[in-house]
Amino acid sequence: MSLQKGVFRTVWKRKVQSFGAILLLLIAVMLYIMMSNSLSSLDKSYQQFKNDFIQEDFHFIAANQIEESQVDRLKEEFSIQLEERSFTDVSLEGEETLRVLTVSKEVNLPYVSEGLLPETKNEIALSEKFAETLNVKVGDSIRIKGNSYTISGLIFLPDYVYPIENETNLLSIPGSFGVGVMTEEGMSALGLPLITQYMGVTEQNSDLTELKQEMNQVVPVLKWVNASENPGISTFETEVEGSKSFSTVLPLFITLLAIMMVTLLVTKQIEWERKQIGTLKALGFSKGELVNAYISLPLLVGLTGTVLGSIAGWLLSAPIQALYTDYYHIPSLTTVGNPLIFVWAIAVPVFLILIISGIAIHRKVSSDPLTLMHGAAIGELKHYRTVGSRFVSRFSNFQTKYRVRAMLRSKTRMFYMLIGSIFSSVTLLFGFLSMNSLDTLFTDTYQNVNKYNYAVHYNSIQTEQDATGGDPFALIQAEIGTINVNDKKKAVADQTVTLYGVDPEVTLVDLSVGENSGNISAALKDGVIINQVIAYTHDLHLGDEITLISSTNGEEMTFQINGIVDSYTGASLYTDIAILNEMAGFPEHSYTGIWTMEEPKDQSEIFMMEDKSKIVDSFESLIGPSRFSILITAGIAIFIGVLIMSLLTNMILEENTYTISMLKVLGYENKAIAKMVLNLYTAVVIVGYLLSIPLSLAAMESIVKYLAGETSFALPVELSPISLIAGLLIMLVTYQLSLFVSKRKVAKISLQEVMKRQD
Incomplete structure (x- = not known):
């Protein structure tokens, strides 16, 4: 007699539970393979793209152009690659914004997916995804500032994996912003003010603090952005890490639910067949034979669910990867996922099902034949009568008693x-x-x-006494040195923040929204107001202290946190403008930008404007x-x-x-x-x-x-x-x-x- 034949009868008899458990496993394995395989392929393409085309470790914008001899000295002294690149933003006829950059030779090299890089001043290579939104291809022409430019090729840039205009625009709108590259002659022929950017690559685990300080001795640095703080790069890396965790945790939880269902199903089946099992044991069947027979049910459910889930996950991997590559601008350099993903997706759930169900089955069939043939588990009934009946007796209604009793019988x-x-x-x-x-x-x-319409950043320090039409601010970037929370000092490594110096009477940025210690003017003069990004990152509260190191001159200053403003973008702090100018070594009453309601007409001295x-x-x-x-x-x-x-x-x-x-x-x-x-x-x-x-x-x-x-x-x-x-x-x-x-x-x-x- 084959005991395993009963397994198939059980699956069909309890088909709702059996197929439900199979469906849960199918969903779990499908999600795991679908996400993990597509992310693995995408991450491999990204890492190859990043390494082969030399993605930047940092970039900065200086107040003046750095002399070539100084660039060579910095490259040799700090063992870095450093390259200059110019760019400007232009509006196309369809109101799309196109950022045109010069072709780089050492850092952030363009990957050409089709065609060639521009060779003449009347040619331009566009980002592949942006060209798709414009419905143009290689050989077509686009008009920029009234002139026609031939599209020589389609490209991907390593520093525009997530294409955004600047660090404050944390969300990319597909089709509204794109990038392209031109020759230096073509850029000059545009007749627009160009912004010079310096891109660098360092040795692994290099400390950039000394480099920043040295750079500020050479020329004032208006903006410094590490790759880890550049949303155009870090957004993708963070998304991949988060998605990898999600693709593991969620399927694992669903798998555990499926395992619990299978275990519950097989143990209930044994309960229903206690007398038959007792009879079989009395006839000479061993405990091992019974375990092997009943373990067939979890094995059948496990293999069916995982194999079907693997097939479904494999079929859906390509569409999910295509969805990611449409959102993030990464060339498909590899389409091969990790084969171990399929092994893990099948082996781990089946192994867990067999172990957990096997333990439960072993415990159930270990009783002697007479105990099993009594039908109900005598010990369990006695325990229920002594413990559960006291609680049930408190209810007077029969229906309520019955429902409570039914729940207590199956904890x-x-x-x-x-x-x-x-x-x-x-x-x-x-x-x-x-x-x-x-x-x-x-x-x-x-x-x-943020009540302003435009945040204007000048390419040099402004000293005009009357900044009409808005609220002036001074801005520097700083490194967080230490934080002091509840009198416990802790060092912070490699986090750059933006420190704003503002007038205490500022109106276009309302620093009273959120938690503060009282008067805003006093809060700014006695310390800093931080935004929620910094508060969340370091679990900071009112009264804690933060030490900042200025990126302009290495000046170190400790501030008390007097307020937390409800702003959730950018790691920003606010202090009195006089304190910031003193810390940064700026002239008294100077500023580097202005918040305004109207777009400035003269933009010749502006290097960046947030709209x-x-x-x-x-x-x-x-x-x-x-x-x-x-x-x-x-x-x-x-x-x-x-x-x-x-x-x-x-x-x-x-x-x-x-x-x-x-x-x-x-x-x-x-x-x-x-x-x-x-x-x-x-x-x-x-x-x-x-x-x-x-x-x-x-x-x-x-x-x-x-x-x-x-x-x-x-x-x-x-x-x-x-x-x-x-x-x-x-x-x-x-x-x-x-x-x-x-x-x-x-x-x-x-x-x-x-x-x-x-x-």
Whole structure:
């Protein structure tokens, strides 16, 4: 007699639970392979692109052009590659912004995907993705400032992997901004003011502090950006790291849910067949033979789910990689993923299923034949009678007593429902958190705090006494030396921040929005006001201290934190302009930029201008896709929730067929029976949802702190009361959906089941 034959009968008899577990495994493995394989291929292409085409480690913009002899000296003294590159921004006829750069020879080399680099002054090579949005190809022409330029080739640039205009525009709008390269003669022929940028590559783990100080001795540095702080580069790297974690954690959690379902299914099957197992043991079957027979069910479910998931994940890898490469401008240099991903995706879930299920099966079949043939587990019943009956006796209503008793008899099932509810709720709340956070970020940063329309940065220090039409500011970049939190000093390595010197009466940046110690004028004169990015990154609060080292002259100064302004973009601090000028060695009453409501007419002395309307447009363009992604997230949460809850309710239904038939004999209606037998876990779903709220907030908080440290971009972690209520209602509706099909099955159970189940 082959015991394994019973496995297939079990799969078919318990097909809802078996196929549900297979589906959970399929989803988990599909997500893992789909994300991991596409990210692995994309990351390989990026690393090859980054290394072969010499991506910068830093770039800076100086007040004046550096002499060639000084460049050679710096390259030799600090063992760096340093190259000069000019650029300018032009508006095309369709209102797209095109940044035109000179062709670099040493750093940030252009990768040509089609055609050639420009050789004459009337040629230009465009970013491949930008050319697609303009619907042009190699050989076509575009008009720039009234002149026609032939497209000689299509390119990718290593420092514009995520194409944005400047570090304040943290979101890229596809098609609105692009890059291209021209010859130096072509750039000069444009007749536009050019900005000179210096790009550098250092030896691995080099300290840039001395280089910055030396550079400021040669020429005043207006802006210095390390690659790790450049959103055009770091956004992709952070996305890849975050996606890798997501592609591991989420599938693993779904796999654990599947394993719990399989284990619950096989142990319940053994409970239902205790007498048969006892008889088989009495007839001479060994414990090992019984374990091998019942382990076939988890093995069958595990292999089926993982193999199907691997196939689905492999088929979806290419579309996901294409989606990433459309969003990030990276050439497809390799399409081969990591073969070990497929091995892990199948081996790990199957191994975990066999180990966990094997332990459970071994424990169940280890009892002696007489104990097994008694049917119910005597010890468990005694324990229930002594512990559970006291609690049940407190209720007077029979239906309530029955429901409570049913829950207490299967604590494992109740725990599984709780975990499933928490998982679905966390997934749902993450979507709500993301939407609420984006709305708050947009409102606080760009409406409540930054009230200006333009932030103008001059290419030299301004000393005019009257900066009409706006609020002047002085700006330097600084390194955080140490932070002092609760009298505990901690060193901070390699983080560059922007220190603004502002007039205490500044109106176009409202520093009162957020948490502060009182009078803004006093707060600026006695210390600094930091934004939420720095606060999140280092867990800083009012009264803590921060030590800054000026990048212009190495001057070190310690400030007390007197305020935290609700601004969530850029690692920024604010102090009195007189204090900053003294720290940086600037002339008294000088400034380097101005916040204004009107666009300046004379832009000859401007090296960068932040247009807030473009930033607002980028956020508004993000809101639509964000709402759509939240709907997808909610859909995933509802689907998994319905699946898990349906599996449990079907198991309850099959387990209580005899009881349902008996209740029908006693005269109970189908509706009352369904309420007593199936609708047991409403309170568990609510508890799971309530537990998911702090879990979601804590997880989001840790993600935000990581993002703030890696990208100088933070999200406020908030859940509105409406979102909380909506989430609870969605979870309760999800639970009722899972009960709907099972309730219909109650009506199909006949009264004759009582007679069929008599022993």
